[in-house]
Amino acid sequence: MTSLRHNPGADEAPSPRDGYLDAARACILDVGWRRTTLTEVARRAGVSRMTIYRTWPEMASLLADLMTREWSGVVETAVSDQPGDRDAVRRLAGAITGTVRALRDNELFVRIIELDPELILPYLLERRGRSQDIVLALTERAITEGQQAGEIRAGDPTAMARALLLAAHGFVLSAHTMVDDDVTGADLDAELATLVERMVVP
Secondary structure, eight states, X not given: OOOSSOOOOTTXXXXXXXXXXXHHHHHHHHHOSTTXXXXXXXXXXXXXXXXXXXXXXXXXXXXXXXXXXXXXXXXXXXXXXXXXXXXXXXXXXXXXXXXXXHHHHOHHHHHHHHHOGGGTTHHHHTOOOHHHHHHHHHHHHHHHXXXXXXXXXXXXXXXXXXXXXXXXXXXXXXXXXXXXXXOOHHHHHHHHHHHHHHHHOO
C-alpha cells in the first residue's frame, strides 16, 4: 500500500518543516494548544519567528498540518501492521481496530482531548478534515479491492467507508465511558472488529 507521508531514508536529512512540527508537538504536549504560540514554536525549533510565519501565518494552520501528519502516521502504522496472509475482511477489521486503539493511546491526541477538546469538534460536527479524507480513501480502496476479489460484499464503497468511519468515531472518543469492571477496552475493540467484519462480509 502506498505510503501516506514521506519518510526520509537513512541518507536523507529530515525536512526542516518536520522539525518545526516536532517543536509545535512538544509545545502542545507541555502546555496545551491555547498556551502555544508561533513565537514559542520558533524558539523551540531554534529559528526566527519569521521562518515559522512564512510557513504558517497562524496557529490554526500549523495545528491542521500537525494533526494531519500525526494521524496519518497512526493510520499508516495500523495498515502496515496487518499480516499479508489475512483475507480482505480481516485486514480491514484489523486496520480499523488498530487505528482506533492507536489513536486512543496517542499522546498528542490524549493531550488535546484533555486540555483542548474543542479543537476536535469541528471535525465531528461541521466538516471532514484531511486526516479523515485520508482514512476514507484508504478504506474505500480496501473495500473496492476486496469486492474485486470476491471477499467483501457488494455495495457502494464510498458509503460503506463513511459508515465505518462514523462507527469508529465513537470507539475513539467515547470508549472510555463504556469501560468498567464488566467491560474492558479490549472487549470493546473485539466488538468493533466483529462490527466491521459483519458489515462487509459477503
